[in-house]
Amino acid sequence: MLQVQLPDGKILECADNASAMDVAMQIGPRLAKATVAARIGDRTVDATRPLTTFTDQRPVPLRLLTDRDPESLDVLRHSCAHVMARAVMRLFPDVSLAFGPTIAGGYYYDFDLKHKLSEDDFAAIEAEMAKIVGQEEPFEQFSLGRPEATQLCSDLKQSLKVEHIQTGLAEHEQLGFYRQGEFVDLCRGPHIPHAGYIKAFKLMSVAGAYWKGDAAGRQLQRVYGTAWFSPKDQQAYLDQIEEARRRDHRVLGKKLGLFHITPDVGQGLCLWLPKGARIRVLLEEFLRNELLQRGYQPVYSPHLGRVELYETSGHFPYYRDSQFPPLFTAQAGGLVDAWIEMLKKDEPLAEDAEARLFQAAQVLGVEIEGFDLSLAKDEKLKLLNQWQRQHERYLVKPMNCPHHAQIFKAQPRSYKQLPLRLFEFGTVYRYEQTGELNGMLRVRGLTQDDAHIFCTDDQVEEEFRNTIELTKFVLKSVGLSDYRVQLSLRDPNSNKYVGSEENWSRAEAALRKVLEESGLEFHAREGEAAFYGPKADFMVRDCIGRQWQLGTVQLDYNLPERFQLEYVGADNKMHRPVMIHRAPFGSMERFCGMLIEHFAGAFPLWLAPEQIRILPLSEKSNDYALQLEKELTDAGFRVTTDLRGAKVQAKIRDAQVELIPYMAVVGPKEAETHSAALRDRLQGDLGAMPVSEMIAKLTEEVRERSIRHVVKSELPTAEETSKEVANEY
RNA sequence: GCUGCUGUAGCUCAGUGGUAGAGCACUUCCUUGGUAAGGAAGAGGUCAUGGGUUCAAGUCCCAUCAGCAGCUCCA
Structure with missing residues (x-):
């Protein structure tokens, strides 16, 4: 006999090969009918397979999942992804399957397919899916050893699956499959007992995607769908999507005359119309007053800075591709710059190409003493770089911090002046990829409510605590109460970070400590840190449950080092300050865009452009x-x-x-x-x-800055979209 | 940046190779009103841009630009 322990502690005696479904049946037929899957420990498993295949623990710690448990939806949706893939395969037999995981709100499946799928194909696919669902065929699991699994996928002409077994799953000795009728798919599961559990489903959209997320890799076609245990739930979900669409800040921004983006000015460059500017001014005034009270000092810095400034800070080399290219006062500056970049690349420059570059440079008045085309690459680079350094190069500023570091440096500093808090609504420019631009939410010119706090090691904790308090206050004032903090830490296996091991550990520990004490909900994520330090981002949920990354606080032990910042301590010795970057709004563009959607354009009285x-x-x-x-x-x-x-x-x-x-x-x-x-x-x-x-x-x-009229979402909000590919190996 | 879709009046959109359209907004006139649309007339277009096919292109083809969705990225 097999002993099973239910969540209430009760122990049941079952047959040795009992499944979760058998246990449910033993408790009652109605429960069995509602059972979709089961939970053993922190793992979701099939309801129909023997419990002993999942655990050696006795008694088996079992929780039955019915259609009311949120975990069940993931199981249902992943099964629906299989149903969709099966339907697509029937309609397009040459399809090669990639991955089909669940995501917040639904699922997708990636296909490698000659036929260009479009929404016109949806009706046919959905009809085929309806047939499959109606047949209520079970999902049957089986496992194979590596050679047999590879052979099976190869027989099924599923080359992507074969590739995945050989690469991504190289460690797995046994590979799981699920069969449903003629459809067999390499899959970790779990699945619902049979397809009939899918009471509502709908294909949502089709888009391109990359094989294994690699932008250099193969392009696949991704079909998104959703699935639910009841048509009513699905309708509520579709209504919510419709509501989000109605709130689109690009539509409302146009309708209400808040902002304007036109190709005549440039992609991603936002024009603030009088009414939108009004909202921004009000927010800026609000924050400025608050900062002045909290001991911040306003500063201004120019929109340009020498390239060397950003070479020192590290921003220019690291983010070169996502910045507007440097400006040169010398006519041939761009040419020399491009020349250097070409030489830096590994592939050698064709000889005549370089000769022509040299000639053109000379025509443009470049004189480099001792330069000869026969020189070694390193020599050439040295001379070209030397020429560049003798000529002015500017960057439209991608960050305010180097300027603020220079303000710190403008005079000798004493520990008595610390913490020094400098703030500026600083406009920065970043050459975001075309496909990333999105109304005001992602732009190429943005104004950060930026400040940099220069403080001693001992003050870090207190200052970090203050910035967290400030951000909480600011969010509360605009009626945003639903948020949590993401603590971004370095990826221990990556070398993209600058700064010493010791500084990183100290910074990460300080952030964690303050967050723990603050009582804020937070979660840590490795590998998400900026290259110069860890950060705490405020992930704010709006009234219809969407999550936005707004304010940020970042610790930086690196920049003071790079800029050789110093202050005189009480011991009359020189010390290095610590820098804290912080922006409670993040950027004015993004914040206002989010507010437009949050309020659906109906701003509270204190912010309304026309009251x-x-x-x-x-x-x-x-x-x-x-x-x-x-x-x-x-x-x-x-x-x-x-x-x-x-x-x-x-x-x-x-x-x-x-x-x-x-x-x-x-x-x-x-x-x-x-x-x-x-x-x-x-x-x-x-x-x-x-x-x-x-x-x-x-x-x-x-x-009072009263906030009224904000709707609250009826639907449970989807947990943040996980990057992990659930249900997939 | 990649894949796909889209681009017609200020806005939302119709127009499937043969004379450029509608509603709203706008202007003028009439109406002078009590809590979500009073009436009439008028004006408004190089059909994104540049090439091509054709007797003929908003419509078909190519390129460019821009927008949208997704992917990849985000100091």
Whole structure:
């Protein structure tokens, strides 16, 4: 007999070869019907295979998973991925399968296929899937040794699977497969008992993807789908996607006149229209006041800096490809620069090509003493670099920190001045890849609410704690309360990082300690750190459950080293300060873009670009309306008056559509009593009230920075999209 | 950067080789109103750009630019 222990501690006696399904049946047929999979320890397993195949532990620690457990959805979706692959294979027999894991909200499967899939194919695939689901065939697991597994995949003409067994799975002695009817797939599982458990599914989109995520590798076609235990759940999911689409900041930004991006200015370069700029100014003023109170000092730095500055900081060599190319004052600068880059590459430059470069350089007035084409590569590089250093080269700044480091260096520093907190809304430019650009969320010119804190080793913890507090305060003020922190640490197996082992360990330990003490939800991730230090990023969830990376705090032991920053300590010796980079908003562009989506364009009163619109009943009341506009403007509000010769209903509708928080309807009655009929965008008519009362009410709402009208997502939010390929080997 | 899709009026879009269209917005006129669209008239286009095929191209082909989705990247 096999002993099984359920979550409530109860022990059941079962047959030696019992499966989770058998256990469920033993408890009750209704439970058995609802059972989808099972959990043994922290592993999700098939409900239909003997428990003894999964564990040697006795009694077996078993938790049955029904369609109500979140883990079950992953199982269902992965099975649905198999169903989809099977359908695709029936329609396109020459298809070669890659991977088909679950992801947040659904699943995908990558195909290598001659036929170019498009959404037009979805109906046929879905129809085939419906047939498969209707047949309710079971998923049957079996294992093979390496040679047999390789042979099987090869017989099935699945070359990608063969490749994967030989490379990615080189360590595995036994390889698992699942069979469903004629469809066999190399797969770790687990799966639902049979396809009939899929009560709702839908193909969502098709896109390109790379084999094993390698941009240099083969391009595959990826079909995304979703699957649910009930059509109702699926509809709720589709509704949420629709809601996200409605909130798209690019659409709202256009509709509400907040910002504009045009190829006439350049890709990824954002124009802030008056109303969008208004929101930004308000946020900047809010933060500036807060920083001044917290002992920060404002600084300004130029948009350009010498290339050498960024060579010193390390940014230029490391990020060269994602920066705008250097600017040269000498005419031939670009040519020499390109020449150097070509020489640096391993493949040798054709001799006549280099001769022509040399000639062109000479035409452009480059004179390099002692240069000869017959010189060794290193010699040539030395002379060309020497020429470059004798001529000015500038970079549009990709980072503010080197400038701020220079401000620190501008005078001798004493420990008494530390911590020195320098802040600037600094605009930086980065040459992001075309495919990455996305409205205001990913741009090529962005303004960071940047600051650098220079402090002693002893102050690091306290300063880091303060920045965490600041970020918490800022997020709270704009009504963002659902967030957690991602602590990004170095990848111990990589050598892309600069700085000593010891500094890294110290920095990582300090961050972890403060985060632990802060009570914030945080999780650590290795390999996500910046090249110069570990960081803590604020991952903020908006009102419909999407996650955004906004504020960031980064520790840096490296830059002070590179810039040779020093201060005089109490011991009259020179010491190296530590630098903390921090930006509670992150970038103004990204933050505002996120806020637009979070509020669906309906900003709270304190941030609304237009707070009140005065609607005169007819032209007869225009004079009073304008008088009221002046009064409200003097009281500090952002007000306009709708003087069009339209009916008040039409004016109301337009103001509603433009998401103006308050309307003030005025007619002869109001003019007589110096009042206004206030209309709340959300609650409707609030009735007439004296102007003084209205000012008091709205002033209070601004002062409190009240947030109303934010919807809360009904759906459980998908856990952050994991990079791991679940369900796959 | 890669793969795929898209580009027609300020906006949203229709137009499948034969005279450039609609709704909204805009302008003017009428209407002077009490909480989500009053009426009429008018103006607005090098059909993204450049080539090509054709008697004829918004429509077919090629290139470029830009946008969208996904991948890859993100100091």
